[in-house]
Amino acid sequence: NAGVTQTPKFRVLKTGQSMTLLCAQDMNHEYMYWYRQDPGMGLRLIHYSVGEGTTAKGEVPDGYNVSRLKKQNFLLGLESAAPSQTSVYFCASSPFRGRPKSSYEQYFGPGTRLTVT
Amino acid sequence: GQQVMQIPQYQHVQEGEDFTTYCNSSTTLSNIQWYKQRPGGHPVFLIQLVKSGEVKKQKRLTFQFGEAKKNSSLHITATQTTDVGTYFCAGSGGYQKVTFGTGTKLQVIP
Numbered sequence: 001n002a003g004v005t006q007t008p009k010f011r012v013l014k015t016g017q018s019m020t021l022l023c024a025q026d027m028n029h030e031y032m033y034w035y036r037q038d039p040g041m042g043l044r045l046i047h048y049s050v051g052e053g054t055t056a057k058g059e060v061p062d063g064y065n066v067s068r069l070k071k072q073n074f075l076l077g078l079e080s081a082a083p084s085q086t087s088v089y090f091c092a093s094s095p096f097r098g099r100p101k102s103s104y105e106q107y108f109g110p111g112t113r114l115t116v117t
Numbered sequence: 118g119q120q121v122m123q124i125p126q127y128q129h130v131q132e133g134e135d136f137t138t139y140c141n142s143s144t145t146l147s148n149i150q151w152y153k154q155r156p157g158g159h160p161v162f163l164i165q166l167v168k169s170g171e172v173k174k175q176k177r178l179t180f181q182f183g184e185a186k187k188n189s190s191l192h193i194t195a196t197q198t199t200d201v202g203t204y205f206c207a208g209s210g211g212y213q214k215v216t217f218g219t220g221t222k223l224q225v226i227p
Contacts, residue, residue: 035217040126042205043160043217058214059118090159104148104209108159 002026004109006091012115013081021076021112023091031094032074033058033106034066036087043090049074081116088113119144121208123218131226136196138221140189140206147209149182149189154220155202196225 004025013019023032030051035043045058047066055066063085065077074093078085092106120143130136140149148167152160164173166182166189173180179192189206206218 040219042123042219043207045214045216048214056214059216092160103165104207104215105150105162105165106152106160106207106215107162111159 004091004093004107006089006109006112008112009110010113012117013078014117015082017081018077018079019081019114020078021089021091021114023074023076023093023109024072025074025091025093025107025109026072027093027095027107028071029093029095029107030071032068033092033094034064034074034076035090035092036060036085037090037111038087046076046089081114083116086114086116119208119210119216121206121216121218123204123206123221125221126219127222127224129224129226130196132198133195136193136200136223138191138204138206138223140191140208140218142187142208142216144187144210146186149186149209150207150215151180151189151191152205152207152217153202154205158202160205193223196223198225198227201225 007022033048034046044060049055049068052071067075089112091109094106122141150165151163154160170184171182177194181190203220203222205220207215209215
């Protein structure tokens with residue numbers, strides 16, 4: 001089991017360029033998330049998905065789009081990168097466990113360090 | 118929206134000293150999780166608390182969930198250098214979306 005993998009690990013973009021970050025999980029998890037992590041600000045949720053074909057906005061969705069065409073993959077797109085999007089991006093997945101043993105633990109990928117110049 | 122604050126932001130301790138980080142939510146939580154992130158690494162799930170007043174232990178780590186389910190704490194007894202990292206709490210109001218706290222960065226001086 002690879003768990004949660006992310007590609008690429010590092011990327012440098014110029015302002016205005018576009019790119020897609022790929023997240024893949026092999027744990028058959030229903031839920032997937034994209035976070036960004038900036039110094040002193042913890043983890044902020046960008047978008048999330050509660051199942052194949054569904055996505056929802058998180059706390060900081062502007063400037064990003066996502067797609068979940070397959071259960072195991074969750075893509076994060078930047079259409080026109082800006083310096084404010086320089087950050088470390090983490091993908092996470094979570095299993096669905098209904099009551100009475102509801103569980104929300106998330107499993108994180110290794111992250112993508114993105115710099116926008 | 119839901120906000121989750123953690124204090125302190127940073128903590129330096131001498132190896133062997135105890136350490137505590139506190140997590141406070143602006144709203145009542147359905148559950149709370151704790152994660153540890155080593156320098157340069159990714160967050161790793163430690164534990165989840167669900168019940169009001171719940172206390173759980175993992176070796177030298179003690180986790181508590183407040184009676185009102187709006188706050189939580191993580192206490193480490195006799196810190197070791199392997200405890201270095203940032204500790205995050207993450208709260209959920211009952212749905213799968215969670216809000217992470219700002220984190221407490223722990224430095225242990227040998």
